[in-house]
Amino acid sequence: MGVLCGASFRDTWDRFSDRCSWLFPCLSDPARRSAFGLKVALVVLHLIFVGILFVFDNDFIEKTKQRPWYTAIYLILFVATLAQYFFTSNTSPGYVLDAMRVVNETDALVRRISMTSKQPASSKNGNVVISVDRNQLGRNLLASNATSWTKLVMDMYPPGTSVRTWTCSYCNIVQPPRSKHCHDCDKCVLQFDHHCVWLGTCIGEGNHCRFWWYICEETALCLWTGILYITYLKSNISKSWWVDIIMILLLATLCISLIFLVLLLLFHSYLIMTNQTTYELVRRRRIPYLRGIPERVYPFSKGVCRNLYNFCFAQSSEYKMERLPTSQELEEKSRPYTCLDALTCRCCR
Numbered sequence: 001m002g003v004l005c006g007a008s009f010r011d012t013w014d015r016f017s018d019r020c021s022w023l024f025p026c027l028s029d030p031a032r033r034s035a036f037g038l039k040v041a042l043v044v045l046h047l048i049f050v051g052i053l054f055v056f057d058n059d060f061i062e063k064t065k066q067r068p069w070y071t072a073i074y075l076i077l078f079v080a081t082l083a084q085y086f087f088t089s090n091t092s093p094g095y096v097l098d099a100m101r102v103v104n105e106t107d108a109l110v111r112r113i114s115m116t117s118k119q120p121a122s123s124k125n126g127n128v129v130i131s132v133d134r135n136q137l138g139r140n141l142l143a144s145n146a147t148s149w150t151k152l153v154m155d156m157y158p159p160g161t162s163v164r165t166w167t168c169s170y171c172n173i174v175q176p177p178r179s180k181h182c183h184d185c186d187k188c189v190l191q192f193d194h195h196c197v198w199l200g201t202c203i204g205e206g207n208h209c210r211f212w213w214y215i216c217e218e219t220a221l222c223l224w225t226g227i228l229y230i231t232y233l234k235s236n237i238s239k240s241w242w243v244d245i246i247m248i249l250l251l252a253t254l255c256i257s258l259i260f261l262v263l264l265l266l267f268h269s270y271l272i273m274t275n276q277t278t279y280e281l282v283r284r285r286r287i288p289y290l291r292g293i294p295e296r297v298y299p300f301s302k303g304v305c306r307n308l309y310n311f312c313f314a315q316s317s318e319y320k321m322e323r324l325p326t327s328q329e330l331e332e333k334s335r336p337y338t339c340l341d342a343l344t345c346r347c348c349r
């Protein structure tokens, strides 16, 4: 009987999935389906936490009538947080394959018009900036050879480095410094930070700034909602014991989420100020180009102000690839930490 019920449920579920796939072709892929399920769960969770206030808290509704602007600002923050969530999850983290397509296509175009037009990428201090209209990506086919890309990338590594060392065995392309292959996305990501399960996408060069803003908004919303819950519990309005229990449980969940969000926000702020990624910080000893660099030296940092400027004003239409610092630059960066006596030391005078 149980087996029959299980089989019929599975049939019904399969039929439902087929219908969903027919209505929404993008949901035919199981990975996309689970990411879609997570997004729906997140929206429902937000609606529950905020909706309960409007259902049970008569005081809050009264206050809304007296001070509509207060509730309006709260609701604007609520909508902005959800909008930022979808905005971030739909932004490309910056895939290496896309950058390579652009370089090869532009290089082919430049060659075709006899080197009279713009260069494939602008280079400053060895760092590479590729300007591109991301909407155009994928419309043209990948150029037949990857020579220009390989040359461009290998120039960012110290001379004498083997191409094989930096070739991704899954995508079969040469990875620029700070890139990593994501096994969930099955693509190499520029300035890979981490793969975010909640957003269903990687966090990389293209969407790290938006991700920071999302955490910031989520923290503010969580804090404000927690304050509204505490105000409700402290009020002297007669209410049922079960409502109190629900409110206390939700408040406890909010407090745990808030602690997590604040720590995450502080952690990512620190990463941004030092121009590091989560992957570089966690796997510092395993990443070949970071091995041997003193702990407190941040090889890609250009100072807090410059790091913040680059992070905040990075254009979404550009792919930025940072070259590895030379041994001389690393020595300069590590000098304040290795030299104990700056006054008498020969290097620091």
Ligand SMILES: [Zn+2]
Pocket: 168, 169, 170, 171, 172, 180, 181, 182, 186, 187, 188
């Ligand atoms: Zn890869």
Ligand SMILES: [Zn+2]
Pocket: 182, 183, 184, 185, 186, 194, 195, 196, 201, 202, 203
């Ligand atoms: Zn990923």
